[in-house]
């Protein structure tokens with residue numbers, strides 16, 4: 001993946017004491033990083049603000065995460081923005097989030113153009129308010145020919161629903177006589193997941209200290225390295241991203257096998 005070293009070094013000037021760009025092996029940067037952005041509500045409540053202010057502040061962290069990922073030369077950045085369970089939140093918060101997704105996407109389109117970022121969505125978008133859906137479609141259309149990093153937003157996403165959907169699509173093809181049951185294998189199921197064609201995440205970051213997957217990418221995270229930080233999402237910076245990558249690079253990935261060298 002393309003990486004502009006001058007821009008990267010400038011972006012990572014003024015290092016804090018514990019982490020510097022030089023601590024990272026740029027030859028072993030993960031291809032796909034996925035983030036569960038958690039803690040917006042707590043960040044706001046701790047400041048005596050409305051929870052919605054936490055989500056608004058979270059947009060700045062997300063922009064920084066996208067820029068960081070482009071600068072580091074990732075192939076894919078994916079983020080969990082709204083789960084199938086998040087509809088249970090107060091209607092006011094759901095409305096705010098849907099509005100925020102739409103306005104943020106419009107506001108960030110120039111960045112996606114400038115950085116050659118291609119948008120993608122994981123999840124069932126048919127249930128979203130029309131305005132949000134239309135803006136998402138515009139984002140997809142306007143970035144379709146971009147060849148740089150893929151930025152995937154999981155919205156109205158649930159992993160069990162995703163796997164059930166893939167099974168249903170495959171079952172329909174079997175029922176129609178297009179394929180036989182013994183052709184159903186991992187690769188066929190994978191082709192029918194929202195993530196089709198993308199590499200599995202190498203690194204999953206979860207902010208705010210929660211140690212659970214919350215129905216996120218259950219299939220795709222089979223061999224992913226996890227990094228959990230107590231930092232709340234609105235406080236998550238380019239330096240926290242670097243700390244996560246440094247931790248990832250300290251791991252020994254065996255994918256169920258043994259290290260041979």
Ligand code: FPP
Nearest residue numbers: 037038039040041042055058059081101104
């Ligand atoms: C989790 O924090 C965060 C969310 C459910 C929404 C994520 C949304 C953003 C980061 C805003 C920008 C996103 C886009 C795609 C423009 P929480 O509300 O669960 O926090 P809590 O656990 O402290 O309550």
